[in-house]
Amino acid sequence: MVLTTHLPVLIVLLPLSAALLCTFLSKIMGQLGKILVIASLAASFLCSAGLLYQVFQTGEHTIHYYMGNWAPPIGIEFVIDPLNGILTVFLTFIALCTSVYCICFVQNKSFIQSGGFYALLGLLTVGLCGMTLTGDVFNLYVFLEVSSLSCYGLVAMGGKRSVLAAFRYLLIGTIGASFYLMAIGLLYALTGTLNMADMAALLQGQMHSPLVILACACLVGAFGIKMAIFPFHIWQPDAYSYAHPGASALISGAMSKVPAFAMIRFFFFIFGIRHWIIEDVTEILGILGAVGMIFGSLMAIRQTDFRRMLAYSSVAQLGYVALGIGIGNLYGVTGSFLHILNHIFMKGGLFLIIGAIQYRFGIVDIRHFGQLHKKMPVTCFSLVIASLAMVGIPPAGGFFSKWYLLTGAMDRQLYIYMFVLIASSLLNAVYFLRVLEKIFISPASAELSEKGKVPKHLELPLTMLIPLLIFGIGNIAMGILNSGITSNLILPTLQGVF
Template identity: 40%
Template sequence: MSVASSGFSVMANLPALQVVVPMIAAPICIFLKPKGLAWAFALLVSVLAFWISVTLLQQVLADGFISYEMGGWAPPIGIEYRVDKVNAFVLLIVSAMSLIALPYARVAVDREIPADKQHLFYAAWLLCLTGMLGITITGDAFNIFVFLEIASLSTYVLIASGRDPRALTASFQYLILGTLGATFILIGVGLLYVMTGTLNIADLAERVPAVADTAPVRAAAGFLTVGIALKAALFPAHFWLPNGYAYSPSAVSVFLSATATKVSIYLLLRVQFTLFGDVSYGDFALANMLLPFALVAFVVGSTAAIFQQDIKRMLAWSSIAQIGYMIAGIGLGSVEGVTAGIVHLFNHALIKAALFMCVGAVFLRTGGVQLQQFEGLGRRMPLTMFAFVLAGLSLVGVPLTVGFVSKWYLVLAALQTGITGYFITAMILFSSLMAVIYIWRVVEVAYFRDPDPEAPRQEAPLMMLVPMYLLVIGFFWFGIDSEFTVGVAREAALQLMGIGQ
């Protein structure tokens, strides 16, 4: 379905509004200095962004893709926003996580961000949201780079905005690696333009197969894959993520863990299957070459998580292992594998956001997130720690949770590959057992050690508990009834791989 940008109907211009609304709102936040006003405005913007993403997903599920022409110039000459089943699902994830995280942020930001900087914090939040939504919805390869820079620059600010001086170092480290990744992506886009004469992704998908065996296109595939892997924190390009999550403000950890790497993995899906499905290196397709790195990420991420004393760092290393699950689905190169990877984009966003919310609530009450500060919290903060346990069970992959759904479909996809699949399955199970160990370390300290007798019993504020338990309900709801998430993910996988289109 093609939509021109000249109409005045709100419904006809939803693809543009998905990006324009938070983009215009971000600078407005700078002028909303009275306490709480910038937060309320950012929350309203996130509500609108979420409504738009839900409406777009409904439209593409019913009618197919939406092609939105910008400036009256028809693609591929003009810039196009293109919404299909793949990116509509990711738009939903990003906007939903912003909406859920912002009520939580109201309390966390008051504690961790100076009052005279909070309006600037929410401006950066909306810019980050703009960048991630733009990366996801644009149909122009160069605009991916533009929106990537918007998202990255605002992310650097968000990470560095807390009171912990180590956040500056973490932000600088991410800036260096992020700049390197963006440079690789820009080089890849430039090589594609030289070989095809177009930047429109749909047009590139038609032209790249004719030149797929040329050295510049293979080099472009390599540059884009490495650049996106840096942004997605795929092993061994993961070095920025542990510090970035550990030292950033609690609300930022929640938001980024649920969205940033998910958008990068979406971009990797788009590049691997839409652009370079016909590019191979010897007997291996480009996507298959990601599988060994994903398997190593299982072990490295989970092993490192076991030895962390800082619980935010533990969860950050856990995310590296979970990113491996998503990449493994892509690396299998089958409809079932890609389905599993896309399902886990959604499921991991719920799980990890809930876990970081719990840890942020602990920081609010105890002033730290070291393991010893969790002693006796099962009695001092029973609701928070109960949510942590439930989220931990989902991370491990206990039945009736979304974590089980993700691993079940990934194992099914792996077993279809033959003998290799048994090794992949063993690696998934081994990683899950290690997840039991590092989650149990926190549970043991919280429930089986006595609390400080002088410490008061003080639960997290309601503004933190409500979004926390909404996520808990979500990963049980979609764990018991996965028809929506798996159904959309499978349709997205079929579309990416050009099957049944």
């Protein structure tokens, strides 16, 4: 009973403890630190699943956990509702899959490389889960920095070109963090509190203040940079392309989604959509999202490096999330949040795929993928499913988030947004069909020569193959479970806002 009471803090505490011990234990016994981090992420996933179940057992569908039994607004609290509950389940799940997937990449590495890698992986998970669960705006900043610093390290571990990409990411990410600090400083000056619920109540009579307008501008800059939406995306293509191939799935699948969720929390749950300032800010976000969807898709078409194609595709996909925020009604924000969940599986799975191709053949150029399906059938199966989900072909999950976005745009008669949604999906089809054409139709490539150690009768080691298959099936499962997720988790929570 005591254990279940402390599930919110255990989600963060278990991987944090394992990450801090990882390098030291790796020095004592090569595999021990890695095993500890993987076990802690598995336990964190089980805790998050148990916590989501607890949310449904409460009458109000909300759980409050006070750190040190200090009640807010003085103390720091974790607040768990269906939205951040399911997002935490997804985050810990992708972190667990990534940690298993990475085993082959760090095998036979030094204890510093192996232990340091898994320590950073654990810390990244800590930061992402902490940002998702916290009910305190400054505590969110602390976890934002934990996730950012660990992400910089994981990007830098990708090789020679990755160091410069990590440094550029660090500089621009620091600007984003500074914008966020300025925003919460302004809001604290206005309300005298850092607790989200308390701040939301105190702001309602002060939304006319110029400090609110300035804080909103800072938040757009902060989360825009962290999400990598157009035009704040300049750090992202290099960071995603040159990051450690084992960690790219977690970085691309989760790192930009939590700031997107934080943006939804600020503009809809703290500020409230019913004020003209927030309506104008979200409209700006919608315009940036629409432009980013087209820009990212066009840039993706131009790429021959599969990693870079996926990076620009993420600029477009985060545009969908911003567009849903810009639509600003129940269906638009539902589509936005559902696309966050779908994108974790879609883009996370795609970066697992390119990492697997790198591991086995050492190639990332799409032009060298000829007849890849004959040597990596399971990998190509997952690629087909993820591609269909990205384009928005049912029954894959990507179709349903786009459907909600279209419904929201239609409800508000934003026909230009409807046109952009359809055009962006068609552009998605162009660059993913090009990849599939290379894999299934083009002549066999001479570059498909073995680089990694592959077991007999298997295209990849099982630790890589199983996560790939899980994410491929997950994209279909997200479509099948769409109705249950939206009707039981997303819509009931958002209906209180709209």
